[in-house]
Amino acid sequence: MKHPVTFEITHVCAQSGARTGILHTPHGDVETPMFMPVGTQATVKFLSPEELYALGAGVVLANTYHLWLMPGEDIVAKAGGVQKFMNYDGPMLTDSGGFQVFSLADTRKITEEGVAFKNLRNGDRLFLSPEKSIEIQNAIGADIMMSFDECIPYPASYEYAKASMERTLRWAERGKNANQRPDEQAIFGIVQGGDYEDLRTYCAEKLVEMAFAGYAIGGTSVGEDKETMVRMVDWSQRHLPLDKPRYLMGVGAVNDLLEAVSLNIDMCDCVLPTRLARHGNAMTSEGRIGITKARYKEDFGPLDPKCDCYACRNYSRAYINHLLRAKEGFGSRLMSIHNIRFLLKLMEDVRDAIKNDRYNDFKAETLANMKFDERGF
Amino acid sequence: MKHPVTFEITHVCAQSGARTGILHTPHGDVETPMFMPVGTQATVKFLSPEELYALGAGVVLANTYHLWLMPGEDIVAKAGGVQKFMNYDGPMLTDSGGFQVFSLADTRKITEEGVAFKNLRNGDRLFLSPEKSIEIQNAIGADIMMSFDECIPYPASYEYAKASMERTLRWAERGKNANQRPDEQAIFGIVQGGDYEDLRTYCAEKLVEMAFAGYAIGGTSVGEDKETMVRMVDWSQRHLPLDKPRYLMGVGAVNDLLEAVSLNIDMCDCVLPTRLARHGNAMTSEGRIGITKARYKEDFGPLDPKCDCYACRNYSRAYINHLLRAKEGFGSRLMSIHNIRFLLKLMEDVRDAIKNDRYNDFKAETLANMKFDERGF
Numbered sequence: 001m002k003h004p005v006t007f008e009i010t011h012v013c014a015q016s017g018a019r020t021g022i023l024h025t026p027h028g029d030v031e032t033p034m035f036m037p038v039g040t041q042a043t044v045k046f047l048s049p050e051e052l053y054a055l056g057a058g059v060v061l062a063n064t065y066h067l068w069l070m071p072g073e074d075i076v077a078k079a080g081g082v083q084k085f086m087n088y089d090g091p092m093l094t095d096s097g098g099f100q101v102f103s104l105a106d107t108r109k110i111t112e113e114g115v116a117f118k119n120l121r122n123g124d125r126l127f128l129s130p131e132k133s134i135e136i137q138n139a140i141g142a143d144i145m146m147s148f149d150e151c152i153p154y155p156a157s158y159e160y161a162k163a164s165m166e167r168t169l170r171w172a173e174r175g176k177n178a179n180q181r182p183d184e185q186a187i188f189g190i191v192q193g194g195d196y197e198d199l200r201t202y203c204a205e206k207l208v209e210m211a212f213a214g215y216a217i218g219g220t221s222v223g224e225d226k227e228t229m230v231r232m233v234d235w236s237q238r239h240l241p242l243d244k245p246r247y248l249m250g251v252g253a254v255n256d257l258l259e260a261v262s263l264n265i266d267m268c269d270c271v272l273p274t275r276l277a278r279h280g281n282a283m284t285s286e287g288r289i290g291i292t293k294a295r296y297k298e299d300f301g302p303l304d305p306k307c308d309c310y311a312c313r314n315y316s317r318a319y320i321n322h323l324l325r326a327k328e329g330f331g332s333r334l335m336s337i338h339n340i341r342f343l344l345k346l347m348e349d350v351r352d353a354i355k356n357d358r359y360n361d362f363k364a365e366t367l368a369n370m371k372f373d374e375r376g377f
Numbered sequence: 378m379k380h381p382v383t384f385e386i387t388h389v390c391a392q393s394g395a396r397t398g399i400l401h402t403p404h405g406d407v408e409t410p411m412f413m414p415v416g417t418q419a420t421v422k423f424l425s426p427e428e429l430y431a432l433g434a435g436v437v438l439a440n441t442y443h444l445w446l447m448p449g450e451d452i453v454a455k456a457g458g459v460q461k462f463m464n465y466d467g468p469m470l471t472d473s474g475g476f477q478v479f480s481l482a483d484t485r486k487i488t489e490e491g492v493a494f495k496n497l498r499n500g501d502r503l504f505l506s507p508e509k510s511i512e513i514q515n516a517i518g519a520d521i522m523m524s525f526d527e528c529i530p531y532p533a534s535y536e537y538a539k540a541s542m543e544r545t546l547r548w549a550e551r552g553k554n555a556n557q558r559p560d561e562q563a564i565f566g567i568v569q570g571g572d573y574e575d576l577r578t579y580c581a582e583k584l585v586e587m588a589f590a591g592y593a594i595g596g597t598s599v600g601e602d603k604e605t606m607v608r609m610v611d612w613s614q615r616h617l618p619l620d621k622p623r624y625l626m627g628v629g630a631v632n633d634l635l636e637a638v639s640l641n642i643d644m645c646d647c648v649l650p651t652r653l654a655r656h657g658n659a660m661t662s663e664g665r666i667g668i669t670k671a672r673y674k675e676d677f678g679p680l681d682p683k684c685d686c687y688a689c690r691n692y693s694r695a696y697i698n699h700l701l702r703a704k705e706g707f708g709s710r711l712m713s714i715h716n717i718r719f720l721l722k723l724m725e726d727v728r729d730a731i732k733n734d735r736y737n738d739f740k741a742e743t744l745a746n747m748k749f750d751e752r753g754f
Contacts, residue, residue: 041700041705042699043700045706046423071695071702085695087692297448298455300456316456323419323420326418326420326447
C-alpha cells in the first residue's frame with residue numbers, strides 16, 4: 001500500500017543504533033528524531049506560524065476532540081483544512097480524540113461500537129467511534145491522522161488490558177477502512193497492551209499486518225514509573241518495522257526524549273513546553289527555572305545563555321519576570337517561544353550527535369549537565 | 378531654551394488649516410498628526426516591538442504609575458531605560474502618573490506638596506509629587522515626560538477648577554525644575570481649567586511662559602459630552618504657540634480624532650484599540666464589529682477588507698472568532714494588531730488629506746462612511 005506520508009532513514013548511529021531520518025509529507029519534509037509542538041485548538045499558544053517556522057518547528061499537532069467541539073470540523077473543512085484555517089503551511093498531525101474522551105472517565109461508556117460521553121461544557125451527549133474519529137480527522141485535513149484507540153489507565157489488569165487491546169485492533173482496522181482521503185492523509189496505528197510484554201508484542205505484530213504509514217506507542221505517561229515506561233516502549237518498538245516512523249505520544253521531558261531516541265523513536269509530542277511556559281517555568285540548559293521568582297527581578301541576562309531563540313536574543317529575565325507578574329500576554333508569548341525552541345534545539349543536537357556516531361556520549365553529557373526535578377525536567 | 382524634542386510644521390491644509398508636522402526626538406522622527414499606542418506596563422498588549430514597527434507605530438506611551446509600582450523605576454533604569462527594557466527602539470512618552478492617582482478617588486489626599494494615596498494592591502501608603510513624578514520619569518527614561526497635574530472631574534465648580542488649575546501651574550514649574558536629564562528628556566505642560574474658558578486661557582498662557590517642549594490638553598474625556606470636549610480643546614489650543622506640538626490625552630474614537638486634528642492637535646493616545654480588541658471588538662472601515670458573534674463563525678473574509686494589517690492579510694473572521702471563543706492568546710494578538718493598525722492607518726490617511734489640502738472633505742467622507750455607536754466608535 002502506498003501512503004502519502006513516507007519515511008527514509010538517513011543515518012544509524014554506530015555508537016547507539018539510534019537513527020536520523022526524513023519524514024516526507026504532503027506539506028513538506030521534516031528531519032527526525034523530532035519534537036512536535038502542540039496546537040490544541042488550531043494555534044500553538046500565543047505564537048504565529050511565522051514564529052513556528054523561525055523556531056524550526058516541523059510537524060504541528062492539533063487535537064481532534066477540541067476542534068470537533070469548537071469550532072466544529074465542518075468549519076475547518078470549509079476553510080480548506082486546518083493548515084489553511086490557521087495559516088500554517090507545514091505538516092500537521094491530529095490525534096484521534098480518544099485520549100480526551102478517556103480522560104473524562106466518569107461520564108464515558110465504552111462499547112464495541114465506540115464511546116458515548118458527555119460534553120462537560122454544555123452537557124451534550126456525544127459519541128465517538130473509529131469511523132467518526134477518522135471522519136472528523138478527514139475534515140480537519142492534517143497530513144497524519146491517528147487511529148482511534150483506548151488509552152487504558154496504569155495499572156490495569158491483564159484481562160482488561162487484553163480485551164481493550166483486542167478492541168483497539170478492531171478499531172484500528174475500522175478506522176483504516178474509513179479513510180476517505182488516503183492519497184492526502186496517512187493513518188498511524190497505535191500500540192497498546194499496558195504493562196504486559198505479550199500484549200504489546202501481539203498488538204504491534206497485528207498492526208504491522210495492517211500496514212499503517214507509521215506506528216505510535218500509546219498508553220504511556222499515564223502514571224507509570226520511568227522504568228515501566230521504558231519497558232512498554234521497548235516491548236512495543238522492537239516488533240515494529242525499522243523503515244516506518246515511530247511516534248511516542250505525550251512525551252516532552254528531556255530525559256524521556258533522550259531515552260525515546262535510544263529506543264528508535266522518531267517523533268514525540270507534548271504540551272509540556274507551553275504548559276510550563278504558562279506557569280512561568282523556563283526549560284534551560286541548566287534545568288528548569290521559575291522565572292517569576294524575586295531573584296530574577298534584576299537579572300538582565302537571557303532566560304538561557306546557551307539559547308538562540310528570539311526571547312533569549314532580545315529580552316532579559318528581568319523583563320520577562322515583570323511581564324509574567326504583570327500578567328501580560330507578551331510574557332507568555334516569549335516563554336512559549338523559548339520553551340518550544342529549547343526542545344526543538346535539543347532534537348537538532350540529538351540529530352547531530354547521531355550523525356556523528358556519538359549519541360550515547362551526547363545523552364550522558366546532556367543528562368549530567370542538566371538539573372532535573374523529581375519528574376525529570 | 379533648547380529641548381531634546383522639537384517640532385516642525387511641514388504643511389498647512391488650505392481647506393481646513395489643519396497641519397502635518399514632524400516630531401524630532403532622541404529616538405527618531407515621527408510624522409504628525411499621530412496616534413500613540415499605549416504600552417501601559419512596558420508592553421503593548423500581546424505585541425512585539427517588531428510588530429509595532431511593522432504597524433507603523435511612532436511614539437509608544439508607557440504609564441509611570443504602573444511602572445513605578447511594578448517592576449519599579451529603579452529596575453527600568455538599571456535595564457538602561459524603558460526602551461532597552463522592552464526592546465523598543467523608537468520614541469516613547471510617559472504620563473505623569475497623575476491620572477491613575479486621581480482615579481483612585483476614595484483614598485487620595487491632595488495637598489500643595491502632592492498627593493498621598495494607598496496602593497490598592499497591597500495597602501502601601503504612597504506619595505506622588507511633581508518632583509517625584511519627574512524623578513520616576515527620569516528613571517524610566519522616555520523621550521517625552523508629562524507634567525504632574527490634577528485631572529479634575531466633570532463637572533467641577535469654578536472655584537475648585539480655578540484653585541486646582543493654579544496648583545497645576547505651580548506643579549508644572551516644580552516638575553520642570555526637577556528634570557535631571559533635560560538634554561535627553563523633554564517635558565510637556567498640561568492645560569487644565571475644566572469647562573471654563575478664562576481658566577483654560579490663563580492656564581495655557583502661563584504654561585507657554587514656562588516654555589515647555591510641547592503642550593497637552595488635559596481634563597477631557599472625563600464624562601463630558603462631545604460638544605463640551607471640543608470647546609475645552611479649542612479654548613486651550615488657541616493660546617498655544619503654533620510651532621509646538623499639541624497632545625490631546627486619552628482620545629482614540631475615530632470621530633474624536635478627526636475633530637482633534639481640525640483643532641490643530643498633533644498627538645493623541647488611547648487604550649481604546651487594545652481594550653476593544655480584548656473584548657472582541659474590531660474597529661473597521663464600516664464601524665465596529667463584535668467578532669465573537671455567531672454570524673462570523675463561517676465568515677472566511679478578513680476583519681476589514683480595506684485593511685492592510687498582518688491579521689487581515691492572513692486570517693479569517695472565522696478563525697479569529699474561533700480563537701477568541703477558545704480564549705486563545707493569539708486571537709487577542711491578532712485583534713490588537715488590527716485595531717492599532719486601523720488607527721495608525723487612519724492617521725496616515727489624515728496626513729495625506731492635509732497634504733492634499735482636502736482635510737475637511739476627507740473628514741466628512743470618513744464620518745459618513747463609518748457606522749458609529751452612541752460613543753462615537
